Amino acid sequence: MRPRREKLEMPALKNFLTKLRAGQKTTLVALGDSITELTWHTRGHLNWVGLLQEALFETYGRNCCLVINAGRCGEKVQDSLKRVQQDVCRFSPDLVFISYGQNDAVGGQDYLPVFRRSLRALIQQLRASTTAELILQTPNPVVEQTGREKKGTHNAIYAREIVRLGRQQNCLVIDHYRHWKKIEKLSESLKENPNRLWLLMSDSVHPGPLGHLTFFRRLAPYFQVPAFFPWEQ
Numbered sequence: 001m002r003p004r005r006e007k008l009e010m011p012a013l014k015n016f017l018t019k020l021r022a023g024q025k026t027t028l029v030a031l032g033d034s035i036t037e038l039t040w041h042t043r044g045h046l047n048w049v050g051l052l053q054e055a056l057f058e059t060y061g062r063n064c065c066l067v068i069n070a071g072r073c074g075e076k077v078q079d080s081l082k083r084v085q086q087d088v089c090r091f092s093p094d095l096v097f098i099s100y101g102q103n104d105a106v107g108g109q110d111y112l113p114v115f116r117r118s119l120r121a122l123i124q125q126l127r128a129s130t131t132a133e134l135i136l137q138t139p140n141p142v143v144e145q146t147g148r149e150k151k152g153t154h155n156a157i158y159a160r161e162i163v164r165l166g167r168q169q170n171c172l173v174i175d176h177y178r179h180w181k182k183i184e185k186l187s188e189s190l191k192e193n194p195n196r197l198w199l200l201m202s203d204s205v206h207p208g209p210l211g212h213l214t215f216f217r218r219l220a221p222y223f224q225v226p227a228f229f230p231w232e233q
Contacts, residue, residue: 013095015094021060023061025063025064026066026095027066027091027092028053028067028093028095028096029088029091029093030049030067030069030099031087031097031098032070032075032098032100032137033102033103034073034075034206035047035048035207036049036097036099037069039206041202041206045212048212048215048216049067049097050069051215052219052220053067055223055225058226058229059226068091074103076100076115077101077104077122080118081118081121084122084125085129094131095133096132096133097135097137098122098134099139100162101139101159102139105155107154112161115158116165119161119165133172134172135174136171138159138176139159139176140176140211141197142204142205144204145198146198147197149197174219176214180200183196
């Protein structure tokens with residue numbers, strides 16, 4: 001079933017999309033942890049970064065957008081401050097994804113102030129060094145084999161903090177965590193598919209191929225690209 005269209009939150013990606021439509025070369029950098037870096041968890045398939053690149057190609061033409069995957073496995077947002085100049089700013093990007101929280105959330109409530117300060121500092125550093133539009137993303141839930149969110153994890157708290165800080169800093173926020181919770185709630189009413197979230201995962205933490213497709217489909221409307229690819233028709 002294809003998702004219903006939802007009203008998009010502002011601010012939109014006005015400058016980035018304007019350049020794409022005008023045929024100007026754009027640069028996009030995806031900064032994040034192992035859910036951003038291309039790993040074995042996708043089992044040879046594209047992850048959400050690659051899927052977005054393919055969709056931009058299909059919609060806006062060849063070589064329209066240089067997409068740089070600057071993900072690093074195991075990283076917290078605090079760690080990214082040490083490499084943001086080398087891995088992001090030197091490319092003069094038009095758009096930067098900031099996708100953290102999964103590793104940070106392991107620290108629980110006690111680590112939240114560090115996460116908050118580090119995420120704010122990262123946003124400020126990017127704005128001081130680039131003219132890029134920024135997108136913040138929340139992580140997916142940690143999932144048990146039952147297909148439900150694992151009890152005792154802190155992803156919900158960190159997702160709320162990302163949303164709150166993103167709005168405070170006037171960044172576009174894409175709340176994957178909230179979207180996955182809606183999927184989890186729906187699956188509880190479907191007896192034929194009670195493990196719907198688990199089917200999206202490679203393990204309890206990392207999305208598999210279907211999970212990355214779920215991430216991409218959430219992104220697609222913001223980039224005004226089709227949520228489904230020609231080979232899926």
